[in-house]
Amino acid sequence: MMALAAEELRGLGASVSLVGSGSQQLPDGQTLPIPPIILAELGDEPEKPTVCFYGHLDVQPAAQANGWLTDPYTLTEVDGKLYGRGATDNKGPVLAWMNAVGTFRALEEDLPVNIKFILEGMEEAGSVALKELVAREKDGFFSSVDCIVISDNLWVSQRRPALIYGTRGNSYFMVEVRCRDQDFHSGTFGGILHEPMADLVALLGSLTDSSGRILIPGIYDHVAPVTEEERDMYSAIELDLEEYRNSSQVKTFLFDTKEEILMHLWRYPSLSIHGIEGAFDEPGTKTVIPGRVTGKFSIRLVPHMNLSVVEKQVKQHLQYIFAQRNSSNQMAVSMVLGLHPWIANIKDPQYLAAERAIKTVFGTEPDMIRDGSTIPIAKTFQDIIQKSVVMLPLGAVDDGEHSQNEKINRRNYIEGSKLVAAFFLEMVQLQEVAGTSP
Amino acid sequence: MMALAAEELRGLGASVSLVGSGSQQLPDGQTLPIPPIILAELGDEPEKPTVCFYGHLDVQPAAQANGWLTDPYTLTEVDGKLYGRGATDNKGPVLAWMNAVGTFRALEEDLPVNIKFILEGMEEAGSVALKELVAREKDGFFSSVDCIVISDNLWVSQRRPALIYGTRGNSYFMVEVRCRDQDFHSGTFGGILHEPMADLVALLGSLTDSSGRILIPGIYDHVAPVTEEERDMYSAIELDLEEYRNSSQVKTFLFDTKEEILMHLWRYPSLSIHGIEGAFDEPGTKTVIPGRVTGKFSIRLVPHMNLSVVEKQVKQHLQYIFAQRNSSNQMAVSMVLGLHPWIANIKDPQYLAAERAIKTVFGTEPDMIRDGSTIPIAKTFQDIIQKSVVMLPLGAVDDGEHSQNEKINRRNYIEGSKLVAAFFLEMVQLQEVAGTSP
Numbered sequence: 060m061m062a063l064a065a066e067e068l069r070g071l072g073a074s075v076s077l078v079g080s081g082s083q084q085l086p087d088g089q090t091l092p093i094p095p096i097i098l099a100e101l102g103d104e105p106e107k108p109t110v111c112f113y114g115h116l117d118v119q120p121a122a123q124a125n126g127w128l129t130d131p132y133t134l135t136e137v138d139g140k141l142y143g144r145g146a147t148d149n150k151g152p153v154l155a156w157m158n159a160v161g162t163f164r165a166l167e168e169d170l171p172v173n174i175k176f177i178l179e180g181m182e183e184a185g186s187v188a189l190k191e192l193v194a195r196e197k198d199g200f201f202s203s204v205d206c207i208v209i210s211d212n213l214w215v216s217q218r219r220p221a222l223i224y225g226t227r228g229n230s231y232f233m234v235e236v237r238c239r240d241q242d243f244h245s246g247t248f249g250g251i252l253h254e255p256m257a258d259l260v261a262l263l264g265s266l267t268d269s270s271g272r273i274l275i276p277g278i279y280d281h282v283a284p285v286t287e288e289e290r291d292m293y294s295a296i297e298l299d300l301e302e303y304r305n306s307s308q309v310k311t312f313l314f315d316t317k318e319e320i321l322m323h324l325w326r327y328p329s330l331s332i333h334g335i336e337g338a339f340d341e342p343g344t345k346t347v348i349p350g351r352v353t354g355k356f357s358i359r360l361v362p363h364m365n366l367s368v369v370e371k372q373v374k375q376h377l378q379y380i381f382a383q384r385n386s387s388n389q390m391a392v393s394m395v396l397g398l399h400p401w402i403a404n405i406k407d408p409q410y411l412a413a414e415r416a417i418k419t420v421f422g423t424e425p426d427m428i429r430d431g432s433t434i435p436i437a438k439t440f441q442d443i444i445q446k447s448v449v450m451l452p453l454g455a456v457d458d459g460e461h462s463q464n465e466k467i468n469r470r471n472y473i474e475g476s477k478l479v480a481a482f483f484l485e486m487v488q489l490q491e492v493a494g495t496s497p
Numbered sequence: 498m499m500a501l502a503a504e505e506l507r508g509l510g511a512s513v514s515l516v517g518s519g520s521q522q523l524p525d526g527q528t529l530p531i532p533p534i535i536l537a538e539l540g541d542e543p544e545k546p547t548v549c550f551y552g553h554l555d556v557q558p559a560a561q562a563n564g565w566l567t568d569p570y571t572l573t574e575v576d577g578k579l580y581g582r583g584a585t586d587n588k589g590p591v592l593a594w595m596n597a598v599g600t601f602r603a604l605e606e607d608l609p610v611n612i613k614f615i616l617e618g619m620e621e622a623g624s625v626a627l628k629e630l631v632a633r634e635k636d637g638f639f640s641s642v643d644c645i646v647i648s649d650n651l652w653v654s655q656r657r658p659a660l661i662y663g664t665r666g667n668s669y670f671m672v673e674v675r676c677r678d679q680d681f682h683s684g685t686f687g688g689i690l691h692e693p694m695a696d697l698v699a700l701l702g703s704l705t706d707s708s709g710r711i712l713i714p715g716i717y718d719h720v721a722p723v724t725e726e727e728r729d730m731y732s733a734i735e736l737d738l739e740e741y742r743n744s745s746q747v748k749t750f751l752f753d754t755k756e757e758i759l760m761h762l763w764r765y766p767s768l769s770i771h772g773i774e775g776a777f778d779e780p781g782t783k784t785v786i787p788g789r790v791t792g793k794f795s796i797r798l799v800p801h802m803n804l805s806v807v808e809k810q811v812k813q814h815l816q817y818i819f820a821q822r823n824s825s826n827q828m829a830v831s832m833v834l835g836l837h838p839w840i841a842n843i844k845d846p847q848y849l850a851a852e853r854a855i856k857t858v859f860g861t862e863p864d865m866i867r868d869g870s871t872i873p874i875a876k877t878f879q880d881i882i883q884k885s886v887v888m889l890p891l892g893a894v895d896d897g898e899h900s901q902n903e904k905i906n907r908r909n910y911i912e913g914s915k916l917v918a919a920f921f922l923e924m925v926q927l928q929e930v931a932g933t934s935p
Contacts, residue, residue: 257705269822311691343524345793
């Protein structure tokens with residue numbers, strides 16, 4: 060896949076390097092080489108702005124037996140929808156960017172901007188090795204970059220385009236409760252043990268109330284207060300609640316209004332319990348008292364929550380709850396993953412350029428939205444190379460990334476390609492305006 | 498295994514039939530034949546008592562890679578201990594019974610009792626097909642049986658033999674909480690859902706307090722009160738708490754005294770949470786909000802708890818807790834397994850015979866104990882064929898049934914064989930005493 064993309068980019072006239080990125084050890088001990096990362100460049104004229112596009116070519120697993128109506132690895136058009144694994148996440152958008160570049164070449168027009176591509180093949184596996192490369196290339200590949208554009212999310216609507224100016228972070232916790240390493244038979248030991256599952260269930264049950272509010276003391280202290288301006292932005296977003304309920308197959312959400320729902324997805328923290336490792340998880344019945352169990356939960360972080368403060372609050376809370384139980388088991392809490400939230404300044408010129416390009420291509424203002432998920436690479440770019448990031452999604456809300464029957468609409472793919480080209484043109488115009496101002 | 502045992506029994510002079518028992522469908526759809534059940538008989542002299550031995554020849558899985566110090570399928574003696582899968586559960590005891598019969602033959606002495614063997618190969622898989630056979634043979638194979646003996650449990654000590662007069666029952670529950678069938682991404686949906694895991698954790702957390710006490714209203718109503726006589730029996734049992742703690746690798750139990758510990762294992766109910774199906778249970782991290790999860794727990798039942806009352810109490814309690822949460826998810830509770838507790842009358846003559854035989858062979862009174870586990874076949878025999886059951890364990894407490902490095906002590910195996918022979922003789926003596934009494 061990486062070689063194919065490199066070939067395409069060379070065909071567009073780019074100078075391309077495939078950067079080897081070492082190998083990865085899987086949990087089963089197997090060692091696999093990491094796909095090389097593509098760094099490609101078209102143009103280096105100092106008077107032009109330099110736009111860097113980040114995308115990925117790896118995909119989630121897919122098997123037709125798993126509920127796909129078409130072969131997931133053969134792009135199939137049905138009623139204006141292009142079905143296939145990776146159609147929207149993220150191969151389709153990568154192609155839209157290549158199309159935009161290709162169009163200028165086909166028209167024998169000069170590219171209005173210098174363009175760089177950074178394409179990886181490990182995004183779905185946590186972008187292993189990307190951070191190191193970005194740090195290494197800070198003063199090389201990235202030194203001339205003015206802004207980075209990512210098209211790896213979706214609109215919030217089926218029809219109306221969007222611009223994304225923030226993503227939540229994530230802090231992932233594991234809490235282990237251990238009596239002994241082996242399991243017990245519930246007939247032989249049931250009744251005389253502090254059972255690890257009972258402790259763990261009490262710990263996990265102390266994290267939220269039935270309305271989803273996080274009960275960890277202090278956790279909301281650093282959440283940015285909602286401003287009037289922000290409230291207006293949320294009201295302006297197009298979201299058909301009925302359609303949203305239907306498409307997500309959820310009868311009732313915790314909140315009733317569009318504004319509350321979106322704010323709780325984007326600008327408030329949330330806590331989800333993912334599961335338990337070490338307990339009986341198979342179908343059927345087993346009369347086991349698990350001897351050591353690990354609960355897994357994570358908190359989505361928003362500005363201005365601080366990872367290390369959250370870590371401390373969670374640990375203190377769980378230690379307090381555990382101490383209350385007077386259990387003879389051992390408890391251990393660790394934060395195994397910590398990703399900062401990301402937020403952009405929507406007054407930055409590249410946001411203005413993207414907004415104008417959207418108006419040109421789609422004839423409408425974009426929804427100004429956030430993403431409740433974490434796109435760690437955005438924060439990485441922002442932190443390491445200190446360049447601003449724009450998220451310019453091309454796919455629609457119902458594209459089904461990570462699901463069966465993933466698709467991108469023909470309209471989104473074609474207009475998306477135009478949007479990228481329009482964005483190039485707007486970037487130049489903005490630079491010219493800036494250049495002529497005093 | 499069944500054919501080998503049948504051959505052995507024929508060698509002892511028994512008439513043996515191997516009863517085909519149909520087939521079993523595995524969860525994956527595969528159909529496997531059920532091993533035939535052995536019905537064997539030695540002697541049918543009406544003036545002699547008829548003793549029926551129940552045993553099983555199937556074993557738990559075992560792999561040397563899993564922590565065995567010797568090949569689990571090659572019997573290996575180390576320091577007077579005979580290691581091998583099935584050594585104590587239940588092949589060793591089955592052999593001890595064959596040895597006892599064989600000894601009378603080798604000495605060219607008449608068997609003092611008529612003996613029947615019922616041996617199955619599906620005990621570890623829930624004795625599939627056995628119940629039907631027992632019901633079918635009620636007036637056939639079992640009609641002349643005076644008592645049934647099971648040697649499928651362990652002593653409570655490493656040295657002192659025991660007689661078992663009761664086992665707990667079990668009621669196994671599944672509680673499902675469902676939002677939708679597919680999982681959610683915690684970034685995309687975290688914050689606006691009644692998360693099924695949060696509901697389930699609250700439900701499971703409402704079942705017991707931190708001291709192990711069951712919080713389901715009414716659950717203790719039918720538990721038999723402790724009598725003075727019973728208290729004395731518990732005091733007389735030999736149990737070295739320090740050794741018990743060490744061998745079970747549990748630092749601290751819920752209770753501090755021998756009497757409290759044994760009563761909570763044997764004559765009080767207990768509730769254990771086994772695990773959750775449908776949540777993330779693998780190593781590593783996954784940011785999933787499970788869409789449908791099933792919690793599994795069971796309650797060990799004691800006299801005179803009633804299965805259908807317990808079922809009702811559990812359902813009402815969970816419905817109450819769930820209603821409190823005001824969740825938009827669906828909850829469904831079902832009792833998927835219900836096994837009655839079993840208790841014998843220790844004044845029955847066969848208990849007296851067993852007690853005397855133990856005194857003859859081991860020179861000591863037995864511990865009069867119960868088993869916290871469920872041996873459903875005991876209740877089946879009692880209920881269907883209405884014959885009394887004796888549990889005459891031959892293995893020591895540290896034999897490690899179901900664990901790595903399962904063993905039976907050479908002493909237990911040899912003296913156990915003698916014990917069975919002595920039991921035969923005592924049965925006759927008791928009958929003679931009964932016969933001469935007015």
